[in-house]
Structures are given as structure tokens and as C-alpha cells.
Amino acid sequence: MISPSRDDVLGGGSPTHRWTNVMPHIWSISIHDATPRCLPQLRRLFDCVMDIPVTCRSVAIVPNWDLQWDVRAHPDFIEFMKELETGGWELVLHGYSHSHPKRTPIYNRIFRVRQGWEFYGLNYAESTTLLTKGLQAFREAFASEPKGFVAPNWHLSPEGERALRDLGFSYTTYMNRIENFDTGSLYIPAVWFGIGKRPMVNRINRAIQKRRWRKPYRLVLHPGDRLSFDGTNLRVDLHSRL
Secondary structure: OOOOOHHHHHOOOOOOOOOOOOOOOEEEEEEEEEOHHHHHHHHHHHHHHOOOOOOEEEEEEOOEEOOOEEHHHOHHHHHHHHHHHHOOOEEEEOOOOOOOOOOOOHHHHHHOOOOOOOOOOOOHHHHHHHHHHHHHHHHHHHOOOOOEEOOHHHOOOHHHHHHHHHOOOOEEEOOOOEEEOOOEEEOOOEEOOOOOOOHHHHHHHHHHHHHHOOOOEEEEEOOOOOOOOOHHHHHHHHHHOO
């Protein structure tokens, strides 16, 4: 990943930016759960965030969401992703199907997360199998090799990370850091929304995020976050959630 300069992060070095006062410490932006099933929402979301003043921008692509949305069967999605790549967005691998594994932890039931935890608790062989499937679909769809990987819900076992290294990935990200396999850990937390449907859980989540909002952080958005996909309203919506 290319680290933005202090001016890029804080909005300096350029004309006053309309996002700076709302999110002065944003380090990077990443759009997760990019799949053909939500292409209209993705287009609106990207329209709103194109001018956020960062230099690290990535799209986390799920190659076969829920085993029903194979990216290779959707040329319109492929075309849109390649347009983003040409515009400076890095395409990264985000699991294979993003579906529940068999070993769903109690946390999943508490937070009512419908999708995710795909790599939770997987051993080396299981991780390698899923990663290989994801890589094959990614390569065939985009004719490129992803350097980064983000596990669904950021839950990746140590054996899964070892499989990433052996398959030639350069880095992965966790909830609180970026793990570069050449240079080590960079501790910058993620700020995200829409963790679940329970009001109390969401209030707890907002309290945690609010502390992160005051220092450099990685902004992570999803097409299903139910944000206001309108330029001004999106800024207000993001700010009000904290």
C-alpha cells in the first residue's frame, strides 16, 4: 500500500476540501463487499466518495458472494471495477463467498451478522483452498493479480495468514492494523458502520468508533450500510453516527 502524506491525510496541500472539517483524520478509504448483486448501490457510493482527500483507496471484492454471484458472469461489474482500477483504486480480494463457515462463534449469534466469518478458525489447508478459489475467479475476471487480502469481518486465523504469505500476497488488514508481509505492522484502526441490527450493540459500536474518529483511521464503507448516498447528506450521515 502507498502511504498518504500528512497533507493528504489532513486535507492540506490543496484547496479547502468539503470533507476536511467532517473527517480530518481519515487515512484511507476502502469499500468492502463489492459484488455484482449490489452494483447500483456501489455506483452511487463511489460517486459520493471519489473526492475524499486520501491517496490510499481500495475496493474489497467478493468473487462469488453467497456462492450465487460469480463476478465472472457479470461483465458490467467487471467493467466498473476496471474503471475504478484505472482511476487509482486498488482491487483487493475479500474472501471467496463471504458466507458463514460451519464453525460460527457465539459472537455471530449475538450480533446477528448474516454474512461473514468465512475464514474464522480455518486451518492452513482450508484457508489455501478458499484463497485459491478466490484467486482463480479474480484473475479470470480482472486479468490481474491482487496484492492485498481482507478476510470477511477481518477474522483471519494465523494459519490463514501463513497461507496468504505462501500464495504471494503482499499484505492483509485487520480491524486495528495493516499487516505488510515485508515491512511489518502499521497500527491504524478501521472505522465502519452497520455491525448488526440490535440497537444496544450499535450504540456500543458507535462509542468505540467515536474514540477512533479522533485520530488517523481507515474509513470502511459497505453498500449495505444504509447511508445517504448523496454528497452532502453522506457527510452528515457519517458524522451523525458518531
